[in-house]
Amino acid sequence: MNPLLIASINFNLIEIDNDKLLLQVTNNQIKQSTSIPLIAEHINNSQLKQIHNVVAAENEILIYYKKESFTELLNELQKFSNSKIIPDKESFKIEVCFEFGEDWEAVCNHTKKKREQIISELLKCKFPLINYGFQPGFMYLDDLDESLSVPRRSTPRLKVPAGTLAIGGKYVGIYGSESPGGWNIIGRSSHKIIDNFEIEHFPSIGQKIEFIQIGKQSYLRKYGK
Amino acid sequence: MANKGFEILNAGPDLRAVTLDANKHMFYGFPFGSAMDYKSVMAVNQVLGKEPNSKVLECSLKACKLRANEDSFICVGGADMGWKIDSETIEGYQCYEINTGQILSGGFSKNGLRSYIAFSREIDEVSGNHIIFQNDSEKSTPQPKAYQFKVNNNLVIHRGPEWNLLDQKSKEAMMIYSARISPNLSRMGTYLDGKVLTIKTNFPKQSVCTFPGVIQLLPSGQLLVLAQDAQTTGGYPRIAYLDKDNLADFNQLPIGKELKWRLEIL
The missing domain is CATH 2.60.120 (Jelly Rolls)
Structure with a gap:
């Protein structure tokens, strides 16, 4: 199959089971002009009638499509060939209670910084959302200062509460739902999947995430445990 | 009602x-x-x-x-x-x-x-x-039986995106492969007890998209078949995937059951 151009990036195509299409960035594009998850989100949000689902990874996109709509799907995707996809510039605010951080000791020891100093640095930053994945609603946030990077725990926890804010290597992560996890817990946020959650209220890829600190009592009153 | x-x-x-x-x-x-x-x-x-x-x-x-x-x-x-x-x-x-x-x-x-x-x-x-x-649902009208459940452990696989990372011996082993269902199984995936496979080169440390039925090769050489509740992305090479018709059959195989598959090239 010929490569497909989307948002000025060439993708190789692999058809799987006649209902999935894997788009892989071709090898000759060392540094893409735009992030692959951002393109995937654009395709997902376009709500093409041929598509059931879209999944994004660092360098590929998996599209679940309706059987027998392959040709139609390709025609639709070709319309995105020169699309300029720009992330939402408005920052997205997420409330965080740092008192729920269970791994402050490990984080402080590794970074050789005091907890208050780390919190102050985190509150000053705006972290771009680079992708969802791993678990329902899990957010990968980029641009963590190297001095705050902390390796993942050697033994993952069996249960990490929904909303947890954590550091894993060079990323900040937010657990949208309760799951096992090996990142270092530094707080709990308002981003969690509860009974009446709405995907429409999730931040979009590339959007800058800003943390707003709140106290434990306020957190519990607004968001529960 | x-x-x-x-x-x-x-x-x-x-x-x-x-x-x-x-x-x-x-x-x-x-x-x-x-x-x-x-x-x-x-x-x-x-x-x-x-x-x-x-x-x-x-x-x-x-x-x-x-x-x-x-x-x-x-x-x-x-x-x-x-x-x-x-x-x-x-x-x-x-x-x-x-x-x-x-x-x-x-x-x-x-x-x-x-x-x-x-x-x-x-x-x-x-x-x-x-x-x-549901409140408004009425009883439906029964129809005659038209299906008989059968355990099918003779399966078909296809080459996955990272098939070519396998060394030649492992490719040959995958063409007709037999293994047992390990006790480590859930709606997320099933580990297989079978011949250990190897890859030629390291798999890049980046996540890739996964899907139900995909067969991942773990660093230990063991195979893991992902199921319906698996994570949407993962970090292991996807060397093959089960034919869609066989995924339901595979998901019915109990712990310890032997299975065989053959590779069909699409």
Whole structure:
């Protein structure tokens, strides 16, 4: 199959089971002009009638499509060939209670910084959302200062509460739902999947995430445990 | 119609309401979801004259125990769990009437791994220990049996995106491969006990998209077959994937069961 151009990036195509299409960035594009998850989100949000689902990874996109709509799907995707996809510039605010951080000791020891100093640095930053994945609603946030990077725990926890804010290597992560996890817990946020959650209220890829600190009592009153 | 539904007296190890639909929010990290054995789901619904995609109950490994709080028609299918209404044994893919106060129960699966129960009314949700039906759903019209469950352990696979990372010996081993289902199995995936495989070069440390039926090669050389509730992305090479028709068959193989597959090149 010929490569497909989307948002000025060439993708190789692999058809799987006649209902999935894997788009892989071709090898000759060392540094893409735009992030692959951002393109995937654009395709997902376009709500093409041929598509059931879209999944994004660092360098590929998996599209679940309706059987027998392959040709139609390709025609639709070709319309995105020169699309300029720009992330939402408005920052997205997420409330965080740092008192729920269970791994402050490990984080402080590794970074050789005091907890208050780390919190102050985190509150000053705006972290771009680079992708969802791993678990329902899990957010990968980029641009963590190297001095705050902390390796993942050697033994993952069996249960990490929904909303947890954590550091894993060079990323900040937010657990949208309760799951096992090996990142270092530094707080709990308002981003969690509860009974009446709405995907429409999730931040979009590339959007800058800003943390707003709140106290434990306020957190519990607004968001529960 | 009054909505009394069924009461769950014992849920067994894993009882859930499922359809054939995937979760619509996989972009946000939600797993594919849906029933593990679509063939059985379609068949039990067909017997009750319902849409193939109607919601059913899925029991894994061991039967649940339910009490009818209203009269209903039911159909069980998939793995044989020795289903009974009170003390009377019932067969798979047949329509039975169950009356208020009667108990549906069974035991461990005798063949296969997952059993399905369809009801004449539409399931709304499983809430606490109750199966609640949709308010406006009427009883459907039963149809004759048209399916027989069979454990199929002769499977077909296709080459995955990272097939070419396998060394030549491992490629040859994968063409006709036999293994056993390990005890490490869930709706997320199943580890296989079989010949250890190797790759020629390191797999880049980046996540890739995964899907139900994909066969990952772990650093230990062991194979992991992902299932309906697997993560949407992963970090291991996808050396192959099960033919879509065989994923439902694979998901019915119990712990210790031997399986064989052959590679078909598309």
